[in-house]
Amino acid sequence: MGYADQRFDVxxxxLFTELPLLDRPAAAAxxxxxxxxxxxPWIDAPTPERAGLDALRTALDSAGTRLVGLNFYSGRLPGPDRGALSLPGAESDRFRANVEVVADFAASVGCTALNALYGNRVDGVDPRTQDALALENLALAARAADRVGATLLIEALNKVESPRYPLLSAEAAVEVVDRVNTATGLGNAAFLLDLYHLSMNGADLSADIRAYASRTGHVQIADAPGRGAPGTGTVPxxxxxxxxxxxxxTGRVGLEYTAGDHTGPGAFDWLPAMARAAR
Known part of the structure; x- marks a missing residue:
């Protein structure tokens, strides 16, 4: 087996951050x-102008690339924020305003995996209040995803980079998946299994795979430590x-690692060419 038997997206x-966003689909191709x-992509705009959405769609189409995964509005990412949906007040409102925008854009490009980052704990707010708000907003997102034939993904992050994020294990994320599916009755929420984040938390990755592979809607990888390309760290x-x-x-594996501006010729030689093309 090995990498050649997997189905990767980037x-x-x-990655390709040395280029403007609209040039990256062509670079990936x-x-x-x-x-x-x-x-x-619009950190400060949960509801961007239509022209921006159209330009992104055109860039994807012109490059011959299909968008297969998209986050809902998550605040400043990368940066200090780790989602908006459990944050009372303006950020939660921004997430709600973003939900239908994301769903409609996903439908227009054939994207069927939508990731909703839970959000950090907030000083002075009861975690139970945040969890109730999160469930309400995740149910809203799940219904929007279902409308366009998409899966809602829920991800665990790592305690080193995201110490205030409450979902720090596969078990915690899957518990939220279960609550959302129970609340909506749709069954379209699933776990986003990020091997980098779980490895940084010291998880038994093989045990998590055995326990949760059937609940997993998408996989992401990076090596650790360092969040670099496979082979740069110690994760097998x-x-x-x-x-x-x-x-x-049998789903996709997303490459979510850092490479600086080292994404030119030869940067992906570690990955067989056949694994980079949809099949």
């Missing part, structure tokens, strides 16, 4: 990728992806 919010994913990513396959996971 995250153009963290030049590197052999036919599918890309991204964070919400190739073996773990084989374990995911053996556990029944």
């Amino acid at each position: 995250n153009i919010s963290i 030049a590197a052999g990728f036919t599918e890309v994913e991204m964070w919400w 990513l190739e073996r773990l992806l084989d374990e995911l396959t053996q556990a029944g996971y």
